[in-house]
Amino acid sequence: xxxxxxxxxxxxxxxxxxxxxxxxxxxxxxxxxxxxxxxxxxxxxxxxxxxxxxxxxxxxxxxxxxxxxxxxxxxxxxxxxxxxxxxxxxxxxxxxxxxxxxxxxxxxxxxxxxxxxxxxxxxxxxxxxxxxxxxxxxxxxxxxxxxxxxxxxxxxxxxxxxxxxxxxxxxxxxxxxxxxxxxxxxxxxxxxxxxxxxxxxxxxxxxxxxxxxxxxxxxxxxxxxxxxxxxxxxxxxxxxxxxxxxxxxxxxxxxxxxxxxxxxxxxxxxxxxxxxxxxxxxxxxxxxxxxxxxxxxxxxxxxxxxxxxxxxxxxxxxxxxxxxxxxxxxxxxxxxxxxxxxxxxxxxxxxxxxxxxxxxxxxxxxxxxxxxxxxxxxxxxxxxxxxxxxxxxxxxxxxxxxxxxxxxxxxxxxxxxxxxxxxxxxxxxxxxxxxxxxxxxxxxxxxxxxxxxxxxxxxxxxxxxxxxxxxxxxxxxxxxxxxxxxxxxxxxxxxxxxx
Amino acid sequence: xxxxxxxxxxxxxxxxxxxxxxxxxxxxxxxxxxxxxxxxxxxxxxxxxxxxxxxxxxxxxxxxxxxxxxxxxxxxxxxxxxxxxxxxxxxxxxxxxxxxxxxxxxxxxxxxxxxxxxxxxxxxxxxxxxxxxxxxxxxxxxxxxxxxxxxxxxxxxxxxxxxxxxxxxxxxxxxxxxxxxxxxxxxxxxxxxxxxxxxxxxxxxxxxxxxxxxxxxxxxxxxxxxxxxxxxxxxxxxxxxxxxxxxxxxxxxxxxxxxxxxxxxxxxxxxxxxxxxxxxxxxxxxxxxxxxxxxxxxxxxxxxxxxxxxxxxxxxxxxxxxxxxxx
Numbered sequence: 001x002x003x004x005x006x007x008x009x010x011x012x013x014x015x016x017x018x019x020x021x022x023x024x025x026x027x028x029x030x031x032x033x034x035x036x037x038x039x040x041x042x043x044x045x046x047x048x049x050x051x052x053x054x055x056x057x058x059x060x061x062x063x064x065x066x067x068x069x070x071x072x073x074x075x076x077x078x079x080x081x082x083x084x085x086x087x088x089x090x091x092x093x094x095x096x097x098x099x100x101x102x103x104x105x106x107x108x109x110x111x112x113x114x115x116x117x118x119x120x121x122x123x124x125x126x127x128x129x130x131x132x133x134x135x136x137x138x139x140x141x142x143x144x145x146x147x148x149x150x151x152x153x154x155x156x157x158x159x160x161x162x163x164x165x166x167x168x169x170x171x172x173x174x175x176x177x178x179x180x181x182x183x184x185x186x187x188x189x190x191x192x193x194x195x196x197x198x199x200x201x202x203x204x205x206x207x208x209x210x211x212x213x214x215x216x217x218x219x220x221x222x223x224x225x226x227x228x229x230x231x232x233x234x235x236x237x238x239x240x241x242x243x244x245x246x247x248x249x250x251x252x253x254x255x256x257x258x259x260x261x262x263x264x265x266x267x268x269x270x271x272x273x274x275x276x277x278x279x280x281x282x283x284x285x286x287x288x289x290x291x292x293x294x295x296x297x298x299x300x301x302x303x304x305x306x307x308x309x310x311x312x313x314x315x316x317x318x319x320x321x322x323x324x325x326x327x328x329x330x331x332x333x334x335x336x337x338x339x340x341x342x343x344x345x346x347x348x349x350x351x352x353x354x355x356x357x358x359x360x361x362x363x364x365x366x367x368x369x370x371x372x373x374x375x376x377x378x379x380x381x382x383x384x385x386x387x388x389x390x391x392x393x394x395x396x397x398x399x400x401x402x403x404x405x406x407x408x409x410x411x412x413x414x415x416x417x418x419x420x421x422x423x424x425x426x427x428x429x430x431x432x433x434x435x436x437x438x439x440x441x442x443x444x445x446x447x448x449x450x451x452x453x454x455x456x457x458x459x460x461x462x463x464x465x466x467x468x469x470x471x472x473x474x475x476x477x478x479x480x481x482x483x484x485x486x487x488x489x490x491x492x493x494x495x496x497x498x499x
Numbered sequence: 500x501x502x503x504x505x506x507x508x509x510x511x512x513x514x515x516x517x518x519x520x521x522x523x524x525x526x527x528x529x530x531x532x533x534x535x536x537x538x539x540x541x542x543x544x545x546x547x548x549x550x551x552x553x554x555x556x557x558x559x560x561x562x563x564x565x566x567x568x569x570x571x572x573x574x575x576x577x578x579x580x581x582x583x584x585x586x587x588x589x590x591x592x593x594x595x596x597x598x599x600x601x602x603x604x605x606x607x608x609x610x611x612x613x614x615x616x617x618x619x620x621x622x623x624x625x626x627x628x629x630x631x632x633x634x635x636x637x638x639x640x641x642x643x644x645x646x647x648x649x650x651x652x653x654x655x656x657x658x659x660x661x662x663x664x665x666x667x668x669x670x671x672x673x674x675x676x677x678x679x680x681x682x683x684x685x686x687x688x689x690x691x692x693x694x695x696x697x698x699x700x701x702x703x704x705x706x707x708x709x710x711x712x713x714x715x716x717x718x719x720x721x722x723x724x725x726x727x728x729x730x731x732x733x734x735x736x737x738x739x740x741x742x743x744x745x746x747x748x749x750x751x752x753x754x755x756x757x758x759x760x761x762x763x764x765x766x767x768x769x770x771x772x773x774x775x776x777x778x779x780x781x782x783x784x785x786x787x788x789x790x791x792x793x794x795x796x797x798x799x800x801x802x803x804x805x806x807x808x809x810x811x812x813x814x815x816x817x818x819x820x821x822x823x824x825x826x
Contacts, residue, residue: 042540046568050550053787143702184572186687189605189664198579198611201572267696321699322712324692327540333692334547337711340790344715407540408569409576448689455686456658456702 003129010129010356014364019059019357026063027365030070031372037078037086037211037395039402041071045331057339058354062361064335065315068328069121069362072311073369076113076304077380081106082395084215086402088206089307091437092275094214095161096292096299103295106384110377111241112249112297113304114370120257120305121366124312127261129359133348135265135313136320142266144456145464148449149473150266151442154273156480157280158438163293166484169435172426176439177446179204187451199411204419208403209440212416213433215399217423219392245297252282252302260309267317267325269445271310276438278306284483293432312362319343319355528588528767529562536592538577540570544791545755548624549593551787552757555778556771573665574598575611582617586762588771591621596667596753600810604818605665614811619763620803622772623756624779625793629671629707629728631742635720637704643726643745650681658684658703660694664823670814671707671728671751673821678746698722707751710735711792728752734794750813754796756803772800 013019033039045064052060072089079090080097093113100109142150155173162169182193183203194200241249256278263270263277282302283292292299317323322344324330336343341351348355383391403416426433457463465471533556537549546568553564569577578598584590599614612618633646638657640646650657661669664687676682686703688694695712697703699721707728714735716722726742727733728751742749757775759768776797778784788795798806818824 046540046546049547050554140696140700143697143700186663186689198572198576201575202570267692317696321696322715323695330543330692333712334543337792338547338787338790342711342715344712345719345721346715408567452686452688455684458655458684 006352006356007129007360009353010358010360011364013058013353013357014062014360018056019062019361020364022055022059022063023066023361023365024368026066027070027368028372030067030072031074031369031376033067034071034074034086035077037084037215037399037402039398039405040087040207041068042327042331043405044071045328049331049335052335053338057336057341058357060335060339061332061354061358062365064328064332065358065362066365068332069308069311069365070369072308073114073117073373076117076307077110080109080113080300081380081384082215082391083218084395084399085210086207088210088272088437088441089275089303089310091210091214091434092161092279092303093300093307095279095434096294096296099293099295100297100300101384105295105297106381107377108241108245108297109300110380111374112245112300114373114377115241116249116253116256116301116305117308118366118370119253120260120309121312121369122363123254123257124261124264124309125359125363125366127309128313128316128362129356132316132320132355135316139265139267139317139321139323141469143467144449144452145467145470146473147266147269148446148453149464149470149477150273151446151449153473153477153480154276154442155439155446156477156484158276158435158442159484160280160283161276161434161438162432163290164430164432168429168431172431172433172436173439176436176441177443179209179436180440180443181447186448187455197411199409199415202407203444204415204440205403205406205409205412206437206441207406208412208416209419210437211399211403212419213423213426213437215395216416216420217427217433219395220420220424221427222388223392248297249301251285252278252298253305255281255285256302256305257309260306260311261313263306264310264313265316267314267321267323269325269441271307271314271325272441274306274310275303278302308366315358315362319347319358320345322347528770529560531589532563532565533588534584534590535564535566536577536581536590537566537568538570538574538592538594538598540568544627544793545593545595547791548755548788548793551784552593552624552775552778556774559774573602573663575602575606578618579611581758582612582760584760586760586764588759588763588767591757591759591771592618593624593755593757594618595755596810597665599756599758599807601665601667601670601814601818604811604815605824607824614758614807615804617761618758619761619768620800620807621757621759621768622775622779622800623754623796623798623803623806624775625755625788626729626796627709627753627755627793628733629667629751629753630710630713630733630739631671631675631705631707631725631728632698632713632717632722633705633725634698634701634703635723637701638723641723641725643740643742646725647679647681647745650679650683654682655684657705658686659705659707660686660688660698660703661706662691662694662708663687663689665818667751667753668707668709670817672705673817673823674749674751674813675707675742675746677817677820678749709753709792714792734789735792754806756798768800 033044075087075090076093079085079094080101083094083098085091085094097109159169184191184201191201259278260274263274282298283289314325318329324333400413403412535553537546539545549566553566557564581590581592603610603613640649659672691708698706717724726740728742730750779795779797785795
């Protein structure tokens, strides 16, 4: 009954006229910046931060949270329509979402993303309401050795992201790992692979890399093919999902939600892993894995749900431990601290109206997003009927602005341009960029946690096996490795990895 | 050689500034929009101070003061941009201890700037105290002398975390070891918030860190706060002793301040110093700053210069003794 009282308190806070307004403003702003490629929630929230000084703390938090999950919604739009993932989580959405769009099913892909996100958001809200404090304790069970083991598992699973040659997928992962090592080493401050260029001392920006390899590479590819894109887009089939589609997406949405909710509570990159993990899982579960990467609706439904659930549950470590799991959360902590409120173990008991108000506002905000986004789908899809020679310069310009805005760095724009050429080369070589990006994201974390574990173990690697959670994750990774390698041993390889 | 001559010429030119100043009664500054470079990503404490001050200057000086976040290379790119920009007060930087008193030593001869050669201090604006915390389940000591005794009895058994090589959190730990003869293993993280879970879970046992995020955990008994690393006891709790009470001369705080390119006219520096100092003393500013876990400071340009000089010398010694240099 406690939970009902708590939620009642939360809704009482959220449903005040002003808080509803802030929630709406946040969700709307989030959607808009999510749709603009590269312009992420971090820059937006940073700019809005001074405005929140004058607001009630709970209103400020509700609005900032709205921007955050709104951007998660918006980010998938460009990934699906023009193969331009502005955030790490939408890379996976681009895989099958864009393939669907090319088959004239952009509307269905967008609707899947919106509905999947809403269902995931709803379930994750209940999840947070019920289990926030015990989950925070679980998050603390993950030390450097556990994260290392998790990253190993993630990297092995990432092989399934590729639909082509296994060897090429492995090569892409390794290349991604190497790209991820560019920059200053955390443990020695030594600059690695920077060729003395100061722009590279912080490493490559994910946004620049992803938008270059996907978005710009895609443009070069399209310009080369002389194919008029308009006919493909013109045969836009029903914007809504058929009953058959709904039946197909329900299990992936639920599985994605569960994965996202769990991984999201790990502050060290859990939310990031969730969409990749969900994709790998769906491909494994599917009776027709060859369809993945070629417009499988499950490949949109699962990751999109996982990513939204992960975004919601990543609030748990912030609110209960004061540990922000990403830059956006760090900004929110900053906004709270300015009001003299520091999130920590006693936050829920000290400020129940804030905690439950925020939880309730997440659900309300998700509802607003669906109401906002479903009608917009028609408009977005019509965007595809714009002649390509008008569309692509706009995409390039917005991408450049977006990438520049992340760090105010012209160097990042150059990186994006170079990565565009690189992405085109990958296409010519028939290499898929998704494993590369996952390697890029996971590689540095893998290295950081491995070296930190070794420091903590004082150089004794056998201690990995003395920690039950680490040992189980490593065993799981071994099993996954065997599962990945099995088809290459038997005859089945062709059927799984080739069309 | 040519560069030196140019610098001397510019210096001479700038020294003419104050003489010319009083003639035109009010120095016409600013006459165009001013860029305030914050060499960190948006939203951190430094960024918040930067935006608060910029807003105030815009109001009182009548030109736009635009905050630009250039967060590359631990702040190097941002500071370097200011060093290379026109010395007319149109570009300022809000920099921290690491940028000003640590990096030029840490990264050696190839580093793109030397603080007091290339920049002119305007005023210090904040002190961010570091406190010494331990995981209470892993370390039984509750006083600094007990802790020192424990560390000396168990060399290299305890790990201390920091928010990265060359941060005040890291150097505080090094200074502590060098001054007490204790020996610990340093575990660097990418920022405090990445370190906190490991400290709470007991994977690492000890840290020097900024106050705000730690206080709720101290209140909940999940962390034990042994001492503050400021020279004086801190305002938030006068019962907490300073490390210096047991380890004489121990000081390891982070601070922020405004600077301009070295050749900026003194009249401009003085005008900015007056405005910023007035703002830092306003009750509303004081309240907001202490909410962020910082003590607002308003120092004269000479005082700020002296602070940079002293701290550069202190951290140089720690870096050299601890052999922390990457090259």
